[in-house]
Amino acid sequence: MKKLFLAILIVPLIYIASCSNGDVKVGSSVPTLIKEGFLNDNEYEIVCIGFPKEGLSGIQKEESAKRAALLNAYYYAGVRFDSTVAPDKDGSIKKMEISDDYATVYYIIKKENLKSRLKK
Numbered sequence: 843m844k845k846l847f848l849a850i851l852i853v854p855l856i857y858i859a860s861c862s863n864g865d866v867k868v869g870s871s872v873p874t875l876i877k878e879g880f881l882n883d884n885e886y887e888i889v890c891i892g893f894p895k896e897g898l899s900g901i902q903k904e905e906s907a908k909r910a911a912l913l914n915a916y917y918y919a920g921v922r923f924d925s926t927v928a929p930d931k932d933g934s935i936k937k938m939e940i941s942d943d944y945a946t947v948y949y950i951i952k953k954e955n956l957k958s959r960l961k962k
């Protein structure tokens with residue numbers, strides 16, 4: 843009886859211990875927005891950086907960083923403007939800079955009366 847009780851107690855503990863392998867990663871809150879602002883009443887510039895996925899190298903690392911920077915620009919545009927502004931349709935990449943660890947995108951949103959479309 844003691845062996846059965848001991849087995850019932852130990853088996854769940856071993857199972858729980860094996861599920862925790864210590865590879866838990868906590869996301870860091872690295873600022874990705876460099877600057878933003880109106881160039882005129884109809885144009886808004888967003889400068890963002892993007893970091894590549896871990897473990898990539900070469901062209902995959904560069905493309906991953908570029909994609910992350912562009913998605914960050916889309917995010918900030920969506921946060922700043924109402925639903926009449928579509929970041930992918932109303933915006934374009936002015937310049938993209940690639941470094942060893944990240945990519946920087948200069949993204950311009952152009953739309954008639956853009957200042958009036960800011961979220962309140």
